Amino acid sequence: MNTAKISGSPVRGLTAATIGFFFGSAAISLFGPSATKLNEVMDLSPSMMGLLVAIPTLSGSLLRIPFGASVDENGGRKSFLLLMILSVIGLAGLSILLGTHYPSNMQGTYWLILVFGCLSGCGVATFSVGAGQSSYWFPKNKQGFALGIFGGLGTLGAGVFAIVLPLLLHSVGFVSAYYIWTAFMIAGTILYFIISCNAYHFQFRKQGYSEEASKAMAIEAGQELFPAGNMKQSLLLSARIPETWILVIAYFVTFGGFMALTAWLPTYWQKAHGLSVTQAGLFTSVYACLAALLRIPGGNLADKIGGLKVSLFAISLLGTVAAVMAFSSNLAVSGLCTLIIAVAFGLNNAAIMKLVPVYVSKSVGGASGWVGGLGAFGGFVIPPVLGKVVDTMGATGYYRGFLIFSLFSVIVMLILYFGLVVRNKNK
Template sequence: MDTFQVKGTPKRGLLGTTLGFFFGFAAVSLYGPTAVNFKEAMGISSTLLGLLVAIPSLSGSLLRIPFGAWVDTTGGKKPFFILLLLSVIGLGGITLLLHFSYPNHMHGMYGLILFFGFLSGCGIATFSVGIGQTSYWYPQKEQGKALGTYAGLGNLAPGIFSLILPLYLAHYGFISAYLAWFIFLFIGLLIYAKLGVNAYYFQFRDAKMSIDKSREKAKKLGQEIFPSGSVKDSLINSAKVKNTWALVVLYFTTFGGFIALTAWFPTYWNQFQGFSGVKAGLFTAIFSILASLLRVPGGSFADKAGGERMSLLAMVLVLLSSIVLAFTQSAVIGILAAIVLAAGMGFNNAAVFKLVPHYVPQSVGGAAGWVGGLGAFGGFVIPPLMGAIADSYGKIGYARGFFVFVLLAAINMFIIYRLLKSKPVEKN
């Protein structure tokens, strides 16, 4: 046993999870832009179409919870690989179905496409797995930087592909796009299989070393965070920590909000500001990319200033920018406010996952599952609320809908205040 050679480094562990999540998140980017093709071919209602478009995000949210907790027993590579493989199967299934049945033989295929869509969404669920897998590689003082880099770069996929997809669809067509995305995701699966590696403790456990010896040897190599218990224990233990639920609410606002606004902003720019579809898509992509990229410096800032203080600053930005967006009719001011809102969301998303291993060090995977899975549900809850406001107030309602974020930011500022009041002295 003593001759066992460990594999990888923290940097390699981070590279593997970041690339894996980027590929997995990109896998479902086709659904929204190609929704009209499914509607026309199958003759389905708008309600059924809405379910079809939402189903990858639904599985990508719910599966974060059990798969995130699984990291605490396996180290992450196995659940991450399985989720990517299921996503490959889902996207491959849709590609084959379209090749043989589109456009004249699609009637009656709705259930099958819904199933494949559910599988495709598994790539999004890799997020919480990657959080746990990355977290175990790094010491407490570097969690913000590492997790900010992972989530920030991985989250770039929706923004980047919202720019690429319209061009690809225009030049190569609907079915070709699905084939290209299937090949892209399959390559991502192979890359992760090669680069993905578990932290030292899990490698020693896989080599049949005892828990105590594995901890001892991993500590000598620099690992600071260790799991305890089974998948069930990880979920239960993290759920018992009240601050886990505080982090869920914080993440619900800014990651759920990020997903929600990626869907809402095209309508806002088009219907309220009068932008063309292409221009509306461009400014939505700018918001998405900025919110993702700013998670990287946001993580480093959180390491230095503390996750709670970083989150408080972020919520101030969300509050102020949302008030401006709710009232301004100026396109220029609206664009500037959207940029500030992107900064607030990116910074808070980074701060939240700096705090996960701080508050729940023995069940990082379970906590990451709860926070990532339930937090992402904001992407389903927030748009209908904003839509209801728009229905009530007419055109101005597209702006007034941002009051949802004003309320959420105010609630979160109170939560952060309570976290700071109860926070122990942090040792870096």
């Protein structure tokens, strides 16, 4: 007699992952706005400032690789909770440090701030865990839509927080804002703990059923995708598949690009077009929200016509519009180009995550880790490159820097065409 019990549903699993990632990505949002405050009392060098702002993104990006792969081993819930708890510890540590040392006793605390920053960045790594979880919950013909909702609504925090945080800092002050943000993260962690659940196969396995029995019962319950091994095996298996690295490159340009421009655009709008800090923040927020929300229809479109077609269109759109923006000093034209770039980012980010379970179906977690982790690493790499263009060319560099995205687009188009279209046609 079958006594197996299952809980949850695809909708519940997707909701939990989306909410968890929304809160997880919030953990590092205070670092950018607060860096100036810290610099005022710590007299940091430009390189120290750069490391301070980037360290949570760096740890959050690289941790996506092993934690994404861990989904194939434990279903994701345990990994997700661990990352959120570490993020809470990081924020709580920063809150206590600032509460006891800021502003007059901050000398010698820089390296401790970096450690807490690394821990705070763990929340960002929930992306690859949630992507793997969501993929296992849904059938292949609905994964684009599901991953679009997960990535779109989860990433929406970047735009929302760009508006909320300056207001919070202004109304309650620098130190109090960290305590409030810590409480916010604790609430998100508890909420995820209450509503989250792994896909059916992992639930059956936890109840002691064999791999074969768990898979058979999960298929009966509606699950289509299954892992081929543990975390190490998942990473190794996905790393041996060329398509994994093609998707990494494409995601590096558009998700890394999304993160890079979210950090770079406030400076661009102020320096290139003379906008105020508030206006630059508002423009950036509109861009970030649009790029995030476009992942939802982008995922749906990828389900209908194929992720590869959507990706090729989005990359070509990005390359064309970035070239126009590189030579535009008109505010209206640049504003419109930024919105179109957001559309291209949103569509391609959705399409690439749809393609992960298509091309790497036996190690979705491992592939999600590689794609999500190394792709997000672009958010750490691209801003210094844009800054270097400005250092070399002066004020004109704020415009010409966008040619980097045109160059990246050409490279990605060639790789997608020869690596996926031609290669699979010849199989």
